[in-house]
Amino acid sequence: MAEKFEIVTKALQKMLEEKKYAALRDILLVMYPNDIAELFRDVEEEKIPLLFRLLPKELAAETFVEMEPEDQELLIRSFSDNELKEVVDELYVDDAAALVEEMPANVVKRILKQADPEMRRSINQILRYPENSAGSLMTTEYVSLRPEMTVEEAILRIRRQGIDKETIYTCYVTARDRTLLGLVTVKDLLLEQDDERKIEDIMLTNLISVNTLTDQEDVAKTLTKYDFLALPVVDGEGRMVGIVTFDDAMDVLEDETTEDMALMGGVTPSEKTYLRSSAFELFKNRIPWLMLLMVSATFTGLIITAFEGALAAQVALTAFIPMLMGTGGNSGSQSSVTVIRSLSLDELKFSDIGVVLWKELRTSILCGIALGVVCFVKIWLIDRMLMGNDSITLMVDAVVCLTLAVTVVCAKLVGCSLPMLAKALKLDPAVMASPFITTIVDALSLVVYFLFAQALLGV
Amino acid sequence: MAEKFEIVTKALQKMLEEKKYAALRDILLVMYPNDIAELFRDVEEEKIPLLFRLLPKELAAETFVEMEPEDQELLIRSFSDNELKEVVDELYVDDAAALVEEMPANVVKRILKQADPEMRRSINQILRYPENSAGSLMTTEYVSLRPEMTVEEAILRIRRQGIDKETIYTCYVTARDRTLLGLVTVKDLLLEQDDERKIEDIMLTNLISVNTLTDQEDVAKTLTKYDFLALPVVDGEGRMVGIVTFDDAMDVLEDETTEDMALMGGVTPSEKTYLRSSAFELFKNRIPWLMLLMVSATFTGLIITAFEGALAAQVALTAFIPMLMGTGGNSGSQSSVTVIRSLSLDELKFSDIGVVLWKELRTSILCGIALGVVCFVKIWLIDRMLMGNDSITLMVDAVVCLTLAVTVVCAKLVGCSLPMLAKALKLDPAVMASPFITTIVDALSLVVYFLFAQALLGV
Numbered sequence: 001m002a003e004k005f006e007i008v009t010k011a012l013q014k015m016l017e018e019k020k021y022a023a024l025r026d027i028l029l030v031m032y033p034n035d036i037a038e039l040f041r042d043v044e045e046e047k048i049p050l051l052f053r054l055l056p057k058e059l060a061a062e063t064f065v066e067m068e069p070e071d072q073e074l075l076i077r078s079f080s081d082n083e084l085k086e087v088v089d090e091l092y093v094d095d096a097a098a099l100v101e102e103m104p105a106n107v108v109k110r111i112l113k114q115a116d117p118e119m120r121r122s123i124n125q126i127l128r129y130p131e132n133s134a135g136s137l138m139t140t141e142y143v144s145l146r147p148e149m150t151v152e153e154a155i156l157r158i159r160r161q162g163i164d165k166e167t168i169y170t171c172y173v174t175a176r177d178r179t180l181l182g183l184v185t186v187k188d189l190l191l192e193q194d195d196e197r198k199i200e201d202i203m204l205t206n207l208i209s210v211n212t213l214t215d216q217e218d219v220a221k222t223l224t225k226y227d228f229l230a231l232p233v234v235d236g237e238g239r240m241v242g243i244v245t246f247d248d249a250m251d252v253l254e255d256e257t258t259e260d261m262a263l264m265g266g267v268t269p270s271e272k273t274y275l276r277s278s279a280f281e282l283f284k285n286r287i288p289w290l291m292l293l294m295v296s297a298t299f300t301g302l303i304i305t306a307f308e309g310a311l312a313a314q315v316a317l318t319a320f321i322p323m324l325m326g327t328g329g330n331s332g333s334q335s336s337v338t339v340i341r342s343l344s345l346d347e348l349k350f351s352d353i354g355v356v357l358w359k360e361l362r363t364s365i366l367c368g369i370a371l372g373v374v375c376f377v378k379i380w381l382i383d384r385m386l387m388g389n390d391s392i393t394l395m396v397d398a399v400v401c402l403t404l405a406v407t408v409v410c411a412k413l414v415g416c417s418l419p420m421l422a423k424a425l426k427l428d429p430a431v432m433a434s435p436f437i438t439t440i441v442d443a444l445s446l447v448v449y450f451l452f453a454q455a456l457l458g459v
Numbered sequence: 460m461a462e463k464f465e466i467v468t469k470a471l472q473k474m475l476e477e478k479k480y481a482a483l484r485d486i487l488l489v490m491y492p493n494d495i496a497e498l499f500r501d502v503e504e505e506k507i508p509l510l511f512r513l514l515p516k517e518l519a520a521e522t523f524v525e526m527e528p529e530d531q532e533l534l535i536r537s538f539s540d541n542e543l544k545e546v547v548d549e550l551y552v553d554d555a556a557a558l559v560e561e562m563p564a565n566v567v568k569r570i571l572k573q574a575d576p577e578m579r580r581s582i583n584q585i586l587r588y589p590e591n592s593a594g595s596l597m598t599t600e601y602v603s604l605r606p607e608m609t610v611e612e613a614i615l616r617i618r619r620q621g622i623d624k625e626t627i628y629t630c631y632v633t634a635r636d637r638t639l640l641g642l643v644t645v646k647d648l649l650l651e652q653d654d655e656r657k658i659e660d661i662m663l664t665n666l667i668s669v670n671t672l673t674d675q676e677d678v679a680k681t682l683t684k685y686d687f688l689a690l691p692v693v694d695g696e697g698r699m700v701g702i703v704t705f706d707d708a709m710d711v712l713e714d715e716t717t718e719d720m721a722l723m724g725g726v727t728p729s730e731k732t733y734l735r736s737s738a739f740e741l742f743k744n745r746i747p748w749l750m751l752l753m754v755s756a757t758f759t760g761l762i763i764t765a766f767e768g769a770l771a772a773q774v775a776l777t778a779f780i781p782m783l784m785g786t787g788g789n790s791g792s793q794s795s796v797t798v799i800r801s802l803s804l805d806e807l808k809f810s811d812i813g814v815v816l817w818k819e820l821r822t823s824i825l826c827g828i829a830l831g832v833v834c835f836v837k838i839w840l841i842d843r844m845l846m847g848n849d850s851i852t853l854m855v856d857a858v859v860c861l862t863l864a865v866t867v868v869c870a871k872l873v874g875c876s877l878p879m880l881a882k883a884l885k886l887d888p889a890v891m892a893s894p895f896i897t898t899i900v901d902a903l904s905l906v907v908y909f910l911f912a913q914a915l916l917g918v
Contacts, residue, residue: 030665159649190618206489227706247686265796274801279821286793293789297782304778319763322901323756330752334745337724342733362738442781
């Protein structure tokens with residue numbers, strides 16, 4: 001797919017250079033908005049307005065929605081008032097609201113001036129809701145039906161009103177005061193053989209709806225859990241105010257996953273794509289975490305300093321510090337990553353913490369024993385016999401392997417419980433991923449190491 | 460949401476104990492299949508068949524599809540042939556095929572015996588495609604139209620045929636030999652004001668379709684990229700054989716993300732949920748990686764042993780090893796996690812490697828300088844002056860901070876390039892995440908450390 005696309009891009013760029021606009025237009029006409037927007041990313045900035053003007057109205061608006069904010073701003077600045085109005089008229093309300101949220105103030109002013117009064121009202125309504133709420137994600141354009149309509153009347157209404165609704169496949173049945181009563185799908189309507197049947201007789205009434213203030217991640221999860229095409233959004237009084245459609249929900253889930261992964265890697269999440277971020281922006285997202293972890297590593301330094309005597313007495317001990325800390329850190333990340341993912345899929349809740357600890361305890365004991373035994377043999381065969389390091393005695397080997405086993409158990413218990421604690425404290429569990437746990441486990445493994453050394457080697 | 464659900468679960472369990480079946484049935488009737496399946500997870504095993512029998516046919520089948528394989532098997536074993544036939548008859552073909560794939564041989568035999576001949580044929584067709592291909596994910600039940608039909612005829616056909624199609628909203632226009640010609644949505648049909656218009660005049664012909672052998676992850680990405688409800692699947696000759704629907708695509712994407720995260724945490728991905736996995740299964744998924752990384756840490760041990768003399772001459776150096784390795788590892792993970800996510804979102808391709816290296820080089824130099832300077836001051840103020848560790852000289856401080864800066868740069872370059880190399884070699888980039896990179900960076904940082912120590916401290 002990707003290779004094919006590059007060929008098309010190159011061909012189009014050549015046509016652009018040679019000013020073959022008619023041919024260019026013919027090709028753009030059969031392309032999808034998404035692909036055209038992608039194409040724009042690889043085109044010189046000053047050519048974008050020119051290319052955009054080749055598109056017919058509807059395709060132009062659909063492409064516009066898919067573009068990066070930077071390109072959108074560039075285009076709007078190049079638009080005449082008339083051109084801007086044409087694009088804005090074609091936008092769905094939720095896309096228009098999202099656009100207004102992204103643009104700088106002077107551009108927003110121009111957009112709102114060109115929007116017709118009804119759209120302006122809807123945009124303002126959506127923008128009033130807090131960021132990341134269902135209200136800010138929804139569109140106010142949906143098909144509403146009345147309970148007393150017949151199937152035939154309902155189909156007629158859809159055929160008349162459907163043109164600028166984002167989805168027509170799920171229709172909402174509301175009372176005169178906009179209270180949400182039920183829903184009917186177009187499938188139900190089409191498959192109903194009796195045209196005279198009343199909507200209230202066929203509508204689904206055990207509705208799942210969200211409130212305008214529901215967090216967008218919960219909205220998206222609910223939508224995908226039930227495989228709905230859209231989810232109704234109601235206000236505090238149960239009156240219908242809009243719908244969230246599945247495509248927006250999927251974007252939310254994708255963004256949330258990206259955010260989780262960034263946090264798991266110790267990076268402040270950002271809305272910009274990697275290639276669009278400057279080196280300085282990347283630096284800003286990364287440096288706070290590195291600083292924090294670098295400074296917190298002071299503890300491991302202090303522990304080592306405190307046991308300097310032990311290390312001097314048994315020089316062989318130092319060589320195993322990286323292995324012990326590394327294996328401990330990896331064990332901890334394994335547990336934390338697994339638990340974080342289960343939490344974000346709602347497979348786990350905080351009340352499961354007992355089950356989780358018990359499972360991790362058994363798993364970690366198995367891992368600890370297996371690693372300890374293999375490590376014992378490995379050290380003896382490779383480090384002592386093959387490499388001829390005589391400072392490694394059987395006792396030193398035992399200290400290392402006992403530490404390894406105990407560290408793995410501690411690491412896994414810490415790794416599974418921190419994300420669950422974060423969840424209970426309403427923090428994002430992903431914050432408690434590898435970098436944090438590694439730092440804690442590092443300190444822990446050193447303390448265990450030196451305690452064993454004192455006990456068994458008497459240093 | 461979760462709390463509300465627990466209340467319902469408890470109420471239902473109480474009714475079950477008190478054998479209030481009629482009341483129980485009334486509640487189940489207004490619940491969603493997904494929620495009923497979730498409920499079954501918290502119910503004692505022997506009660507499941509009883510509860511299941513309370514459900515009307517269609518709801519029973521829909522609930523069945525949402526259940527865990529273990530519960531499905533339990534139910535089938537408790538079914539009479541007649542009951543099994545009723546459930547199988549209600550299943551969509553793709554769900555039936557998925558079920559057959561999951562069940563043990565003797566259960567499969569019973570299922571196929573109860574399926575009617577047409578469904579048996581379809582199941583067998585789907586099962587013939589390789590695992591994780593579009594063919595194995597698709598359903599063969601879709602609405603097909605002919606180009607010469609009128610809009611009115613098409614709507615009529617949908618109303619007659621729609622009942623057991625998984626989606627009716629996207630209809631595919633095929634020639635007599637099943638060659639895929641175009642598509643029409645129900646929205647197009649309903650909004651078309653001229654009932655006599657021919658389908659071939661309104662159908663979309665710049666189709667995006669996938670081949671039966673296309674990898675399911677590519678299928679899912681294509682579907683979500685264009686926000687389609689379904690994607691047509693064609694065979695080698697361009698003949699239509701089925702469709703993949705958006706709900707199945709979303710499940711694929713969710714599974715792929717879970718897999719990526721598992722790999723990033725150094726765990727072999729598994730299809731079982733965390734709570735369903737036994738401690739031994741978790742152990743099996745985790746131990747190979749821990750062993751591999753433990754053994755590869757032999758290198759860091761060898762490096763330290765080789766420089767034992769230097770460490771003995773300057774005892775202060777040992778204390779900073781964990782900090783250097785930790786910060787290096789974290790820097791590397793930051794880059795690798797960011798690059799892995801961008802690769803999996805198709806925001807990056809291998810040909811961008813030059814851009815990525817250049818961006819990471821600048822970012823890492825900024826991070827390296829900032830960390831180096833802060834670390835230098837911190838060591839002098841805290842470790843030397845506050846803690847009174849006199850073995851830390853200005854030169855030792857300089858060695859530590861120079862090593863830190865250089866390690867961060869190396870770590871970020873390694874962190875960003877390994878996942879891209881994996882991609883180029885058609886491996887999963889997520890394999891190249893933190894645990895691997897940490898091991899490489901650990902060795903690297905030690906070598907840099909001792910080289911600086913030799914050069915500046917003459918040890």
